[in-house]
Amino acid sequence: MVEGRGMAHGRVPVFVGDDFELFSEQLGLYFHANDVDDESKRKSILLASLSTEHYRLLSDLVAPDKPSDDGLSFQDVVEKMKAHMAPEKSLQLAQYQFDHLAKGVEERVADFVAQVKHSAMACKFTAGEHPARLRDRFISGLQEAKMVSAILRMRGVDGTFHSAVETAAVEQTLGDVRVIAGQGMTGDPSWGMSGDPGVHAMTHVPQATRTPFGAGRGRTPQRGQRDQHHRGAGGVEDSTCGGCARIKTPCVCIVARWDI
Incomplete structure (x- = not known):
């Protein structure tokens, strides 16, 4: 840091x-x-940025020397830590791991994209093959048939890695909407909104058949009493029996026990 500068820019990472x-x-x-x-200041800042556990590890790596010894340069510390913490894997292993990447069922598209890009770094693809390898690995690693189908439908128009990622992200959003709307569980858009069919689920209840007011009233006599209508004196001429509604005559119906 320059002499006289009052405040550092940013914080030293730990x-x-x-x-x-x-x-x-x-x-x-x-x-x-x-x-x-x-270089001396860089080394001091680096050593101060290590956790106690990692400082102990560095001490073991440089033993019998000490990390603070002047004979150990900043670059020496960096190389020893890199060699131990992140040994370079073989190219064949890196490409094998890349070719077997697969998106988890609950994994978001953005997270899988980051994983594919990170894994590709160790494969040392050329600039010409890098975009196609990313695209093919991304599509092959998808587990959702709807995503793959949507991407394959548009590959003839624009089959880039970027367009494949955008299409998968859109399909993922549509899937989220279907779950929120309840269609992901029931498959029926006429049902209510529920991610769990046991919660807030709509039930189709049959409607009771309504009879118009007065329709059919008194037109079905009780079982066993169908023919017990009696004609009798009294009543009103040309009236209809309120109990059986069968004849128009002055009567007394024992079914309804009404005098007409």
Whole structure:
């Protein structure tokens, strides 16, 4: 850092994980932003950025020397840590692992894209083959038939890696909508919205048949009493029996026991 500069730009990253390659890149950006050019200062900042566990590891790697010894340069520390934390894998192994990448059922498209790109870095594909290898691995690693079908339908028009990712992301969003709308569970758009068929599920209840007011009233006599209509004196001429509605005559119907 330049003499007299009051405040550093950014914070010194602390290495607590297992990706020393990424950590060294971040540390290099910090050095660049703060004009840290002195190798001795770089080494001191690097050693101070290691967790206790990783500092102990470095001490074991350089034993019987100590990490703080002047004979150990900044670049020596970086190379020893990289060699131990991230040994370079064989090209054949890297490409084998790349060719067998597969998207998890619950994994988001964006996460799988990042995984494919990261795995491709160790494969050392040429600039000419890199886009096609990314596209083919991405499509082959998809587990959802609807995504693959949607991508294959458009490959004749624009079969790039970017377009395949966009199409899969759109299909994933449509799938989320179907789940929210309940169609992912029931398959019937007329049903209610529910991700769980046991919660808020709509039930088709048969409607009771309604009879118009007055229709059929008194037209079915009780069983066994169908023919027990009696004609009798009294009543009104040409009236209809309210109990059986069978004849129009002055009567007394024992079915309804009404005097007409």
